[in-house]
Amino acid sequence: MKGRNKGVQARLLEKNPRALYVPCGAHSLNLMISDAATASIDATSYFGTVQKLYNLFSASPQRWAILKDYVTVALKTWSDTRWESRINSIEAVRYQASNIREALLKVRKVSDPLTKVEAQSLAEEVGSYRFIICTVIWYDILHIVNHVSKLLQSPKMQLDVAVDLLTKAKTSLTNYRIGFTSAQVSAKDMCEKMNVEAVLKEKRLRSTKRHFAYGAADEPIADAMKRLEIIFFNVVVDTTIQSLTDRLKTLSEVRDQFGVLVNFQKLDDQSLNNQCDKLCKTLTSGNESDIDGKELAMEVKHLPSLPSDEMTALELLTFIHKKHFEELYPNLWVALRIACTLPVTVASAERSFSKLKLIKTYLRSSMGQERLSGLAIISINHEVGKDVMYEDIIDDFASKKARKQRF
Template identity: 65%
Template sequence: MKRGETIDKKEMAFLEAEKSRWKAVLTRLTAIVHSLAVRNLALRGHREKLFSPSNGNFLKEVELMAQFDPIMKEHINRVQKETSSHISYFSHHIHNELIDLLSSEIISAMVADIKQSKFFSIILDCTPEISHNEQLSVVVRFVSLEGKPHIMERFMGFLEAEESTGQHLASMILKRLEELKIPFMDCRGRSYDNGANMKGKNKGVQSRLLEMNPRALFVPCGAHSLNLVVVDAAKESINATSYFGILQKLYLFTASTQRWAILKKHVNITLKMWSDTRWESKIKSVEPLRYQTAAVRDALIEVRDHTKDSAIKVEAQSPAEGVGSYRLAICSVVWYDLLCQIQHVGKQMQSPSMQFDVATNLLKKTERVLCGYRATGFVAAQMAAKDICEQMNMDAVLNQKRLRSTKRHFSY
């Protein structure tokens, strides 16, 4: 025993060697899973067999590593020789388990960082996923004390919301913080959208959580609040629904390569889909009509004249008439000016390092600019729209829409 020459000495040495080998193999497999997960790449393919054409990114990475790494090469050789009984750790069950372990470690590190800084704020938003289930995203904002203090925002995962009531969402938030062992009493700020179930004064999430922690102040989402200011400023003179409805019709170019080639021949700025979530992102869809209205109209006319499909002729004729009108030219100028005012502010409001005083000054400045534009901007927009009509050889005249007449009966 003192000399270490017991009868099972060789067996113990073999077990230690096997332990070290499996540790080295799992270290490499974990590194592959981590690399693919960071780049949002799919791990699995149609088959789970080595050296198969469609076995997915994970097994392809294993095959590539085996060409240069002797440990992985030896492991693959053992797997191929003993296909019936040898453990490979290449199955999708192992993938999922490794992902869960990595996720747990990452969340633990983030929670430790949050606890070190003590105070934090939470950002919440509900979004339906592709399977039409409502998901609540949870983001924690805090001051990280690692190195130089700096503001951090950490995504803590999705919560599936079975109900969208304020009581149910509030209980989900508290339950998630309890699972992470983060005390809600250390919360000093909350930010949601402007929905009634979130910001409601009586039954909303903000009022229910404020009763539990009076120091967890509620701050409305800056992007949503800024969007409401822009919409209110524009709706007084422009029907947003009809204008963006015409923009939506312009995407007939994307359904055909021939029509897309016609569009590229006329314009330098391609048409962009407009977003449903942020109004400031719609500037990319308005920009072609603001600066290349005549070119877009020429492209629509060429599509109408060269297509043999009667349905496409109608789809091209309707937006061509709308694009060539003085009314839509004014809409394009006004919307582009408004969206330009808020684009820079909207990007700054989304910065993790944004400070309250700076954000307040930006919003007040933007509000003053929009109020000034409401008073004097329409005249300048008319002048710019007249220049657009001159480029298209169109009359700059606002045609009055025919009012719908309603028959009045004697009993009314």
Template identity: 40%
Template sequence: MQIAKSIASKMNVEPTFPTKRCVTRKRHFDELNENDQNDEEVQAVEESFRVNYFLVMIDVAIGSLTKRFDELKSFGSMFGFLFNSKELKSLEDDALRKCCSNFANTFTHNNSSDVDSNDFFSELKVLQMILPNNLMSADEIFEFVRAADCYPNASIAYRILLTIPVTVASAERSFSKLKLLKNYLRSTMSQERLNGLAMCCIEKSMLDNINLDTVIDDFASKNARRSHFL
């Protein structure tokens, strides 16, 4: 209850509880006096708040945090060796092979795996030797692998890592953006146009770095009939 009162004081909320109107009646000699009775009523209200509201909110918060950390822990056990070059280079052969097998088994569907465990292990062993000594993040390693174009299994693994959302915040923002785009005034919008507008809004930071004149010229060159209008 001290935590609840301190939170209420920081929010400029009076930590008072509503109490019922006290009904005066004749008391016998062995009953409590009026002050003791009021104290018991206040304690009963505080106990009700503690049991029915405060403890329930604390349990929900602890359960949510525990679930989130368990999910992050499982995500780290699956993709942890791919997070950066330091993690990748620190693994011995046995540990690296175990991580590759776990990754391949996780993404096996209908007896078909997205990556081959042995080839994946061989590619990562080569990457351990040729990656620069400076610390590289997962997206930087992916750019290195994609530029080399000779590590197919590692490329697939890093694409899976970089496309799986750790939280649902990005998905919720996408739905919020779609709600702004697809309103009742745009009820006849096609799916292709909706996807394009949603992508432009979601990836606005990337769109700001694109030269629009180059895009317009490229679009005009693909359709000779419209070239003279642009």
């Protein structure tokens, strides 16, 4: 949470000026996709169409049964705060567009007049070349981001590794900036599977003259594909890259402050001393400092041979712990512990709150604090709970509650 002026960040810095602000990586990716989804009217309209598909089938058990007969992966809705659900929704459309269109045509035959009109409209939209190419583009973008998000939510994720993952995601999105042609090829293949004449559709789009409904100019663009590339593809991809760059900046700055702990083998003496002093200033408040910069530089220079030249902060910390070098390298030990405990995401903490909401529902409003805490601990540590022998616990509980005493 930012709160630079009067929020959480400001209050924490009042208590401890050495605290470092690290934005949640998973939330940054979520906001990045949200920015891209609202940057273009075509992008917003696309997600509205996908939501209409889900609403049409989920509103009736009969329609949902028809959908299940045609598809293997059902349509899904999404949450505004959990963007990962978007890729689950689009994945069903990406690989089952022809089946969804057939299900819509089947619904059109067996439904009331109002539903028939809606099903017919959605069938035409799903079969359109424009909708298919938007599906391909969104799926490719979300597929890149989804992989990074899952890795960032790992409990053992480290800040330096997280920055590298986000940098690679930015590189992949930058390379995809010229991927509109490949998206067209994939869209044509999907149209052919739906028995739709893709070339005819494209010619029809090219011959349609449309005007900008928004923007600075009202210039007609004859080539509808060029228009789609300019106002949809370029806008969405550029917004995603720019948003990721802005949100990656803070993480990179914090990573660079602790960079000497992982790249000291590549630095000369002068650069090593400068970066150690910089880290010392970061961890200093008034007359109190967690480490001594000069001593840290000396400790790093006299480290024994390491197992690898490319080690993360956690691997180096583990190495020092196994060799019992804590007292020999106290400044390095403290700096590594701080670096390894810098949070990358708040996913683990939020999972605990989500689980708490599932445990204490409105039907369990009278649950006491002790029972709630016990159930929460069991749920959070479910892997340990699976190994518990419930028969022994039941027998122990029964023996304590039994009125008859055994002599």
